[in-house]
Amino acid sequence: MDAVLARLRGKAIPVVRCESTEQADALSAWLIHGGLTILEITTTVPGYAGLVTKLAADPRLLVGTGTVLDAATAEAAVEAGSRFLVSPCLVPDVIAVGKAAKVPVIPGAATPTEVLTAHRAGAAAVKLFPAEQLGGPGFLKAVRSVLPEVPLMPTGGIALEQVPEYISAGAFAVGLGSQLASQREIAAGARDEIIARAIRLAGRDTP
Numbered sequence: 001m002d003a004v005l006a007r008l009r010g011k012a013i014p015v016v017r018c019e020s021t022e023q024a025d026a027l028s029a030w031l032i033h034g035g036l037t038i039l040e041i042t043t044t045v046p047g048y049a050g051l052v053t054k055l056a057a058d059p060r061l062l063v064g065t066g067t068v069l070d071a072a073t074a075e076a077a078v079e080a081g082s083r084f085l086v087s088p089c090l091v092p093d094v095i096a097v098g099k100a101a102k103v104p105v106i107p108g109a110a111t112p113t114e115v116l117t118a119h120r121a122g123a124a125a126v127k128l129f130p131a132e133q134l135g136g137p138g139f140l141k142a143v144r145s146v147l148p149e150v151p152l153m154p155t156g157g158i159a160l161e162q163v164p165e166y167i168s169a170g171a172f173a174v175g176l177g178s179q180l181a182s183q184r185e186i187a188a189g190a191r192d193e194i195i196a197r198a199i200r201l202a203g204r205d206t207p
Contacts, residue, residue: 001102002079004083005124005151007062008038008104012163012201013157015040015066015177021047023186028055030181030191034198040086040175042066043073044154049080056081068105072126073096079101086175090118098124106153110134112143119150123170130156137162137169144170160197 014031014037017022024045031039033076037060041048044067056063064084065077072086074097088108098105102126109115113145118126118167123200128140131154135142140154154166181194 001104001124001200004062004104008084008153009151010036010167010173012174013040013064013153014180014198015039015042015175016045016203017042017066017177018045018186019183021045021051024048024051026189027181027186027194030101030194031198032061034195035202036046036198038062038064040064040084041045043068043077048097049076052080052082053076056083068094070094074098074105077099082084086127088127090114090123092121095122098122108155112146115143115147115152119147125151125153127175128152128154129175131166132157133177137165138172140166141169160201163201178197 003108014036016024016027018027028039041052052063052065055061062083065082065084066076068077068087068089070086071093074094077085078101084104086106087094090107095105100121106125106127107118107123108129109118115126151172153173153175154171158176159179163174180197
């Protein structure tokens with residue numbers, strides 16, 4: 001578990017949320033081509049478990065599952081090969097599954113009370129969601145000032161250019177979704193544009 005958290009620390013984590021398995025498979029390939037090696041595949045992707053299994057077979061990648069809302073889904077995600085689990089809210093049963101499997105769980109929270117409750121329930125880190133709507137880096141910094149012991153992963157509405165600001169504000173990691181690759185772009189097959197953003201995010205100069 002510690003090795004997974006160490007790899008997540010300081011990173012921007014792409015959230016793969018697509019309308020079809022084919023789109024999610026293509027988006028994952030584009031992000032990997034751009035140099036990103038950590039991916040969160042959400043359970044809203046049809047056939048997400050098969051994609052997780054396929055990606056997890058690549059030793060270069062660290063693959064997790066997002067939008068995990070119950071114990072059965074958490075168990076299925078772990079069985080598929082997920083190395084971390086993410087939820088938009090606090091579900092104690094999901095944390096229990098993660099603890100038993102030694103897989104870190106990152107539940108969502110929107111208030112200091114929720115953040116502390118998730119931390120005390122055994123969360124490895126807490127997803128501050130929706131980060132931009134809650135107040136952005138300023139809100140993150142304020143929460144960190146009173147709960148410095150809780151690793152926070154802001155997610156929601158964050159643009160590529162804002163990632164350094166969130167990290168500077170104390171983010172443990174940053175989740176990126178539609179700002180990295182919108183549903184419209186994915187459906188249109190905007191491969192080159194998405195790869196270019198992945199390259200920037202990975203800190204690479206060439207594909």
